[in-house]
Amino acid sequence: MRPLAWAYLAAAYAFIFLPVVVLVAFSFQDGRLPVPPLRGVTLDWYAKVLSDRAVVAALWNSLAVAAVSSLVALVLGFLAAHAFARVRLPGSAALRTLIVAPMAVSSLIIGLGLLSVFNGLGIRPSLVTAGIGHVVINLPLCFAILYAAMGDHQRAAERAARDLGASEARVLWLVSAPMLAPALAAAFFLSLTFSWDEFIIAFLLTRFDVTLPVEIWSMLRSGLSPAINAVGALVFLISAGAVVLAELLLLRRRT
Amino acid sequence: MGLAAREARLGWGLAAPALAWTGAFFVLPFAVMLALSFARMEGRAVVPALDPGNYLRIATEPAMAGALANSIEIALTVTLISVLLAYPLAAIVAFLVPRRWQRLALVLAVLPFWTSYVVRSYAWLLVLGQKGIVNGTLEGLHLISAPLEIAATRSATVIGFVHFFTMLLTLTIYASLVQMPPNYARAAADLGAGRWAIFRHVILPLSLPGVVTGAFLTFVLCIGDYITPQILGGNAELTLPQLIMLQLGRSGNFPLASALAVALMGVVALAYAAAFRWLRIDRT
C-alpha cells in the first residue's frame, strides 16, 4: 500500500512537472526552434530576453498588476466576507451569489463589457484598467476562500476585542486578519497565479504598457522561439528558488 | 440609533466596496453584453434590437449545438478525470507526507503554473507529439509500434486541462481532508471498518463538500477556456469559446458572440444549481 502511494506521488509530480521540464530544457536550445532534438546548450536566449526592454518592462508590469489587483481583491473580499459572516444582512444569500458570479462568466465578456463601459466613461485603457478587470475575476475567488474560512473561533475573538474597547477597524486589523492569515495567504497566492496568467482582459484593457502574457502573445506571433521558453523558465526558476528558500528558512527557524 | 441598526450599517459598510466593485465593473459590463446578445447584425453594423434570433441559431444550428455539446463533454470529462487523479494525490499529501513537508509539497504543485499558460501549452504539444516524449518513451520501451496520435485531438485538450486542474483540485481536496478530525477514521476502524470501508463510508462523504467546490470551479474554468483547445486540440473539434473567438475574429459578430457567452453562462448556472447543495459558499 505505502510503496504504491509513494509511486503514485512520484508519478503525479512527474506529470505536473513534465511540460515545465520540457519548457525549461528547450530554453537552453542552441538554435532557432525550441523543438527536439536538443542541439546544444546556450544561455544566449536568456541574455536576449534580459536585454529586451519590452519583456523586462512587461515582467514588472505583470508583477505590479498581479500584486496590486490581488491585494485589492483580497481586501475587498475580506471585508465583504467579514460582513456576511458576521451580520445578517437582508438578501445576503443573493448578494453572496452576486459577488461570486463573475467566476461563472467568460473573461472575454467581462473584458469586452468593461472596454465599452470604460470607453463610455472616457477612461483610457491602461495597466490600471487591466488591474480593475483582474480584481473583478479575483474578487469572487478571495471572497469564497475567506468566507469559507471564517468560523466561530475568530468570531469569539473579535467579540472579545470589541469588549476590550477595540474599534471596528482595529478589530479587523489586529484580530481578524492575523487569525485568518493562512486563508488570506492562500487567497492572495491563488489570485496572483490567476492574474499572472490572465491574457484576454489584459489584452483588451491595456494599450502600450502590457503585461507578460500579452507580451508573450506578441512574441509568439513571430513563431516559437527558445526566447519565449526562457521567459517562462525565468519566472519559474526565480519563483521556485524563492519559495524553496523561504520554506527552508521557515523550517530551520521552527526546528 | 440602536445597536442592531448600527451593526447592520457596519455590515453594509464593509460589504459595500465589494458590492460596488462588482456592480460597476461586472454587472454593468455584463448588462451591456446581455443587451448586445439581443442585437442584430445588419451588414457589418450592430443594430440594437430585441431579437432572440441569435439564441435560436445556437439552439438549432448543428455546428453551434455541436460546439456546446463538445464543451460540456470536455468539461465533464476533465472534471471527472481531474477529481480521480487529484483525490489520491491530496490524500497522500494529507495523510502520508509528514506534516512539515506538506506545505512544500503543495507549493511545489503550484509552481509549474507560474510559467505561462500559453508557453506551457506549446510545451505540451512537444510532449504529446508523434516524435514527442510520450511516444518516444513508449516506442523505446517497445510498448507501441506506431506513434499514438495524441496531439491535435480531444485527448490532448483533455490532458492539457487535466494538468492544470489536477493542481487546483489537489489544493481544495487537501484542504477538506486536513480539516477532518482524525477521530472519525479511528472510530470507523474501531468498529471494524477496513481501509476501503473507512474511505468509502467516512472519509469520502465527509470530504465531499471540498470535492464538489473544487469540481465546480474546475467545470467553470474549463468550459470557459479558449487557449487549451485552440493550441492542443488542433481544431479537431470546436468548443464554445473557440466559436466565440471565431465570431469575433474577423467579422465582429458581437451579438452572436455575446449570445454564445450567455449560453455558456447558462450551462454554468445549471452546474451551480447541481452543485449548490454541497457548495461551501452558500452554507449559512
Added chain:
Amino acid sequence: ELNALVWCDHTDPALLEPFETAHGVTVNVKEYEGTAAGLTLLQQSQPGDWDVLVIDAVDVGRAVDAGFLAEMPAEALPTADFFPGLAMEENNTRDGRTYAVTEKFGYNTIAFDRTKVDPADMEDMASLTSGKYDGRIGIYDYYLPVIGLVALGQGIATADITAENLGSLRAPLAALRKAARQVSDVVASQTALATGEVDIIVGGGEWLTAVLMQDNPNLDWTIPRQGGLRWAQSIGVVAGSRNPDLALEFVKYIVSPEGQARLATSSCYWGMPANARAGDLLTDEQKAVLRWDRQPEYLARAQLYPIPDAALDSAMQDMWTEMLNQ
C-alpha cells in the same frame, strides 16, 4: 508621440528607431490580430487616441466605411515605384480619395518539407487529397485564404466566389480536412512542420517558413499550378488624429525604400515590400529568402483574398465552422 495600432512586424525597434530619432518622437505601438479586434479597439476609443492604423488590405474598405481612416494626399506616396498591381487602388481608395497605402505582401499557398514530400506533387493541389499525404497535412486556421485556395483548386477565381457557388466548395474543403491532421494557428503550424508532425501546411508561405529556414533549410513553399493567394497589408492615418502631419510622415517613412527594406525583414515575420526600390537596400541573402527574383511570375499567378460582403462572409464562416466540427 505617435500612437499606432499595428501588426507585430511594426514593433521591431530596428524599424521604429530611425524614425523616432529623425523626428525626435516616440512611437507607441499596440498590436492586434484580426480585423474585428482592431476595429473594436478603434471603436472603443476616444477620438485622437490613435494616429496610424495597419490593416489587411482587403479590409481597408470596412475601416473607411466605419469612418476610421483619414484621407491622404496621393501625390505624397511613392506608388509609382510599387510592384505592378500593388498600389491596389480598388482597395485603398474610395471615390478617388486615398485612405491607405499597401506596404507589404506575400503569399498563402503551400509550404512543405522538401525531403519528406515529392516537390513535384506540390505543384498540383489535387495531390493533397489524393490519399498519398493523408495525415501529413496541416491547415492554417484562417478561413479566407484556405477557402480561397480551395476555390482555386476548383477552378473558381477568388473574386468569383459567390453565395451561389460557395456550396460547391463544401465537399472539397471537407475532403481536405479529412486528409489533414490538424487545423492550427501560426505557431502550432510552425511547430508541427518543424517537428515533423506534418509535412505540408496548406495556406502557408514565406511568412511561415522564412524564420525557420536557418534551422531547417529543407522547408520550402510553392505556388501550385492552380494558383495561390496573395496577402497584402495597408497602412493609413486614423481619422481624428491629433498629429495628422506626423502620422503622414510615418506612413511615408514606412513606404519609403528604407522603411520598406526594414519592414520586409522585420523580426516578427518577413514579407515582400510593396515598394520595389527597397530591393536596392536588401542583401542578396535576404532577397533569396524573399524570392525577389521570382516575384513577377508569382504576382502573375497569385490572386487576391476573396473580399466577401457581410452575408457571404458569415456563410464562409459557417462553412468553416462546419468543417472544423466534421
Added chain:
Amino acid sequence: MTAGLTIDRVVQRFGDAVVLPGIDLEIAAGEFVVLLGPSGCGKTTLLNLIAGFAEPTSGRILIGGRDMAGIGPKDRPTTTVFQDYALFPHMTLADNVAFGLRMRGVGRSARRERAEAMLDLVGLSGRGAARPHELSGGQRQRVALARALAVEPEVLLLDEPLGALDLKLRRAMQDELKSIQAKVGTTFVHVTHDQEEAMAIADRIVVMNEGRIEDQGPPRQVYLNPRTLFTAGFMGEINRIPLADGRSPLGPLVPGSGTLCLRPEAIGTEGPIALGQARVLEAAFFGTHVRAHVAPVAAPELRLVVHLPQKALPAPGEVLTLFARDPVVLP
C-alpha cells in the same frame, strides 16, 4: 473602580420567542453576584445585554447610574471573561493582557508593566512571552481573567468561565476568583449552571429559570430556605414527600400542606423528625459519604436518597430507622 448595576424591566425577544419576559435586578458596587440556572434559561442572553453585544427589546440597563442604551461594548465600562476564553491565538500572553490598554492608547512600556503585574496577580509571572496554545486550560482561563481585569472595568462579566476545567482545577480557580475579587473590589457578575460553584463564590445567588428570576439571596438562604420547588431541586439533590394537612405517606411528619423537601444529608440515624423504617436498595461509597437509595417500609413505592456516614456501607435489603432535620414545606 467599581460600579453598581441596575436592570430595569428588561425584555428580550428573538423573533417570536420571548427569552427574557422581564427582568428586574439591582446589583451593588463591589458585589459578587452569581447567575445560576439550567442550560437555555437566558443567562448568556442577560450577560450579553449587560456587555452590549445585543440590545434589549425593551427596558433599561444602567451601570453606575448611566443608561447604556445605544452604547456599544467598546464604550461600556464592562469587560467579559468568555467561556471559551477567546484569547487571541496570534498574540503572546503579555500582548493579550495588554490589548485593552493598547486600545485605550496606553504607551508601550506602561502597557508592558501593567500586563506583567496582571499576570503576576493570576499566578503566571514570567510567562508573558508564551502563546495561548502552550497553556493548559486552567492557565488560559487565568489569562482571560487577567486580560479582562487589566483595563480596570467597573463591572466584570464572567460567562461560565470554569465550565471547561476539570473538577480539581475548578475548585482551585473558584478560590482564586473569590480572592482576586476581594483584592480588586470590582463588581463581578458570574454565570454558571453549577450550583456548587455558585455556593462557593457568591455573595448573592440569583437563580434563573426560563428567563425569570426564581429566587435570590446568600447561598445559605437559597440552599436551606428555597422559595420554590425549582430552586430547591436545582440547588442540590432533594427528596420530595407529598404532604396534605400534615399527613404524608409516612404518617404525620410536620404541619402544613404541599411538598415536604428533605435534603439527603438531612436524613440520617438521628434528628427531630422520625421517618420510620426504610429498606436499602443500593448504596455506593462517595468519598465523604455513602449515598444510598432507600424505600420506606410504610410507603414502599416512595424512593428516598440519603447520605450515610462514610463508615456505614449497608448491604442491599438491610433495614434502617431514619430521622430527618431541616424540613422545608413548599406549595
Added chain:
Amino acid sequence: MTAGLTIDRVVQRFGDAVVLPGIDLEIAAGEFVVLLGPSGCGKTTLLNLIAGFAEPTSGRILIGGRDMAGIGPKDRPTTTVFQDYALFPHMTLADNVAFGLRMRGVGRSARRERAEAMLDLVGLSGRGAARPHELSGGQRQRVALARALAVEPEVLLLDEPLGALDLKLRRAMQDELKSIQAKVGTTFVHVTHDQEEAMAIADRIVVMNEGRIEDQGPPRQVYLNPRTLFTAGFMGEINRIPLADGRSPLGPLVPGSGTLCLRPEAIGTEGPIALGQARVLEAAFFGTHVRAHVAPVAAPELRLVVHLPQKALPAPGEVLTLFARDPVVLP
C-alpha cells in the same frame, strides 16, 4: 460477550519521551475498571494501545487470553467511546449505531432492528432518523455508547466520555453507565480525571501518575487507605501534617513517621484524635457542609481545611477546638 484483559510489562515511548515506563494490569471479565489520573499521565495512551490504535514499544496485551500483537483495531474485540464522540455527522443515528454491524456484514433489516434496540437501551427510542447535530451533548454521548455497544464487544473502552457534559448531566450519565454495564455485562475500561466520577461508577479504581500505576482497589479503599501521598491528594482534598516519631507541630497525635493525612470531613468537633484549638480564617457555605480554612493555635503557619456541619458558620477569628478520625500515615 465479555473477556478479561492482561497488560503485561507494556512500555510506550514517543521518540525520547517514555510515556509508559512499564505497566502491568489484570482486568477480570465483566469488571468495571476506571483509570484515574491527572492530565498527561498516559491514560489515553494506554487506552489506545488496548484499542490497537498504536502498538506498544514493548510488552504484550492479551484480551480473553489472546495476544493482540499485530492485530489492528478493526479486528480486536474492543470498541471505544471517544471523548468527542466522533459520531459520523453525515449519517443518521440509526446508521451510526448500525455502522459496526454493517462492517460485520449483518443484513439491513437485522441491523435496523438492533440499532433500534440499542437506541432504546440508551433512552433514545424513535430518534433513529435524527442526525448527530440535532442532539444535545448528553444525547450524543448516549449514541456513541450505543454505537460502541451494538457490536457486542468483549471490552468497552471509554475515554473521558463524560468530560464535555455539565455536572448535573454528568452525574445522571454516571448512574446510567453503571446500570447499562450491569445489564450487558461487558468489561468496561473507563478513563477519567474526575475522582468523584471514578468513585461513583468503578468496581476498581486504577490511579495513574506519570505513566505508572500508583494505587488500585475498590473506591473505598483507595479513598480511605491510599497507598501514596499522590493518591491521597488526588482522590480528594487532604490536610497534610508532618510527623516525626509520633511528634507533630500540633503535639503528639498518632505514632509513626512521615505525613499524617486527614480528610477535611474527618476533622470536626468530636473524634478520637485531639488536634487542639484552631482559629478560623474564612468559612463558606457549601450546601451539604461549611468549608473553613483554619490555622491551629499551636502552629499558626499551618493551614487546615475542615468541613463543618451546615448549621455552623463560624465568623473569621473564632477559635474552635478540633478533633479528627481516620488518620492515615504515609511515608
